[in-house]
Amino acid sequence: MKRIVMVVLLVAFFISIAPPGFTESKKSLPKEKSFGKIEAVAFFTGPMPTGVTVSSSGRMFVNFPQWGDKVTATVAEIRKGKTVPYPNEKINQCEKGNQQDCFVAVQSVVVDPKDRLLVIDTGSIGFGTTTYGGPKLVGIDLKTNQVFKKIIFPQDVALTNTYLNDIRFDLKRGT
Numbered sequence: 001m002k003r004i005v006m007v008v009l010l011v012a013f014f015i016s017i018a019p020p021g022f023t024e025s026k027k028s029l030p031k032e033k034s035f036g037k038i039e040a041v042a043f044f045t046g047p048m049p050t051g052v053t054v055s056s057s058g059r060m061f062v063n064f065p066q067w068g069d070k071v072t073a074t075v076a077e078i079r080k081g082k083t084v085p086y087p088n089e090k091i092n093q094c095e096k097g098n099q100q101d102c103f104v105a106v107q108s109v110v111v112d113p114k115d116r117l118l119v120i121d122t123g124s125i126g127f128g129t130t131t132y133g134g135p136k137l138v139g140i141d142l143k144t145n146q147v148f149k150k151i152i153f154p155q156d157v158a159l160t161n162t163y164l165n166d167i168r169f170d171l172k173r174g175t
Helices: 002-017
Strands: 051-054 060-063 075-079 082-085 106-111 116-121 136-141 146-152
Touching: 060 106
Parallel strands: 051 106
Antiparallel strands: 051 060, 060 075, 075 082, 106 116, 116 136, 136 146
């Protein structure tokens, strides 16, 4: 009984301090507004993608981490509804011992405000342990389709059991 009275008192207090013109009617709530039409651009029936991003020119990129399904490219561009290894096949074919120069198991792709593709590579196949060179951040210039920056995380930053997930940048504070 005390709790019910307390709730009533709180509601009464809230209403008494509500700003002028405040109303609880549904008229003041935002309404759903539809625009455009949904358009399928690709269908995936094999490995599960975990990231998708679109450049300012409409180029679409997707990534497939290596969780168990056979992955032919862990980063791909969608062209005419098909996935094409991006930026090329070679970087998507990783050999153990040379992980710093290829994609191991990419978890996330993001086009940044400067229209560059940022790729976060977990370095972890099947959620397994990582070795140096696997966990990294790779920046690709979408005008040249070339890697412009690569940050390999040291093993005291990305531990052998670390699984990198996502990344975002605030470019208002620097380049």
